[in-house]
Amino acid sequence: MLLADKTLFITGGSAGIGRATALAAARQGADIAIHYLGHDEGAHSAVAEIEQIGRRAIAIEGDVSDPASARRFVEEGTAALGALDIFVNNAGICPFHAFLDMPGEVFERTMNVNLHGAFYMVQAAANQMVRQGKGGAIVAVSSISALVGGEYQSHYTPTKAGVHSLMQSAAIALGRHGIRCNSVMPGTILTDINKEDLADAAKRQYMEGRIPLGRLGEPDDLAGPIIFLASDLARYVTGASLLVDGGMFVNLQ
Ligand SMILES: NC(=O)C1=CN([C@@H]2O[C@H](COP(=O)(O)OP(=O)(O)OC[C@H]3O[C@@H](n4cnc5c(N)ncnc54)[C@H](OP(=O)(O)O)[C@@H]3O)[C@@H](O)[C@H]2O)C=CC1
Numbered sequence: 505m506l507l508a509d510k511t512l513f514i515t516g517g518s519a520g521i522g523r524a525t526a527l528a529a530a531r532q533g534a535d536i537a538i539h540y541l542g543h544d545e546g547a548h549s550a551v552a553e554i555e556q557i558g559r560r561a562i563a564i565e566g567d568v569s570d571p572a573s574a575r576r577f578v579e580e581g582t583a584a585l586g587a588l589d590i591f592v593n594n595a596g597i598c599p600f601h602a603f604l605d606m607p608g609e610v611f612e613r614t615m616n617v618n619l620h621g622a623f624y625m626v627q628a629a630a631n632q633m634v635r636q637g638k639g640g641a642i643v644a645v646s647s648i649s650a651l652v653g654g655e656y657q658s659h660y661t662p663t664k665a666g667v668h669s670l671m672q673s674a675a676i677a678l679g680r681h682g683i684r685c686n687s688v689m690p691g692t693i694l695t696d697i698n699k700e701d702l703a704d705a706a707k708r709q710y711m712e713g714r715i716p717l718g719r720l721g722e723p724d725d726l727a728g729p730i731i732f733l734a735s736d737l738a739r740y741v742t743g744a745s746l747l748v749d750g751g752m753f754v755n756l757q
């Protein structure tokens with residue numbers, strides 16, 4: 505097992521990529537702390553499934569854009585599970601909107617959740633790892649959108665570039681503590697975040713057509729790459745990013 509007896513803390517663990525990763529990490533031997541916003545059913549059913557696998561789990565509600573929520577997640581999760589070995593920063597939103605009339609509150613909320621939230625969460629987790637004194641691994645869910653733009657994502661793509669950049673700087677700041685920091689860059693993965701956008705058949709067909717592997721991603725497609733980066737298999741990997749996009753990025757023509 506790749507994560508035997510480790511503890512893994514993950515934001516956005518009630519749905520989509522985060523939920524799939526939490527369950528896959530439990531199958532690899534980890535105990536899991538889930539942070540989520542308000543989707544009680546998703547969070548509590550994930551906890552129940554993890555316990556059925558035979559691992560411990562706790563779900564803690566809060567808004568990642570609030571720094572106090574990051575501190576509470578780390579404190580309460582560590583009190584429940586005994587330590588924080590791996591942190592996965594995954595929570596995020598993407599309310600698709602045109603650029604020219606983007607409401608200020610949509611821009612600010614997206615920045616606050618995706619980027620500021622990542623900063624506060626990663627900082628709180630890193631401080632706990634430093635206190636423990638035995639290193640650790642941090643994996644952030646960035647995006648292919650850190651590298652390319654989107655007409656309706658002008659508020660969102662800078663947050664994903666920011667998360668990628670945060671992992672690079674954190675890798676430098678935390679290397680001396682034995683803490684590795686990396687990111688994954690998913691392509692288009694079928695989850696609630698894009699259900700409405702991909703309900704447009706023409707858009708969905710266009711996105712599918714760009715992918716050499718011939719299909720959109722599933723949340724489980726991210727679990728393996730995240731667990732790899734979190735595990736000792738990646739013990740000399742830090743400051744790196746891994747595209748997980750079925751080949752979409754390299755498909756120019
Ligand atoms: N799906 C895709 O194609 C891609 C996704 N990504 C990134 O992957 C990550 C996960 O997205 P995905 O699984 O698709 O999305 P989902 O909408 O399925 O899940 C989002 C998760 O984030 C949580 N969340 C949202 N806002 C907050 C908040 N303010 N505070 C705490 N938790 C919050 C949600 O909690 P709750 O359920 O309680 O509301 C939920 O658990 C995001 O960072 C996204 O940008 C990157 C590239 C592609």
Ligand SMILES: C[C@H](O)[C@@H]1OC(=O)[C@H](O)[C@@H]1O
Nearest residue numbers: 598647649691692697698
């Ligand atoms: C929400 C989008 O479908 C998704 O998010 C990203 O980061 C990529 O741009 C995907 O298309």
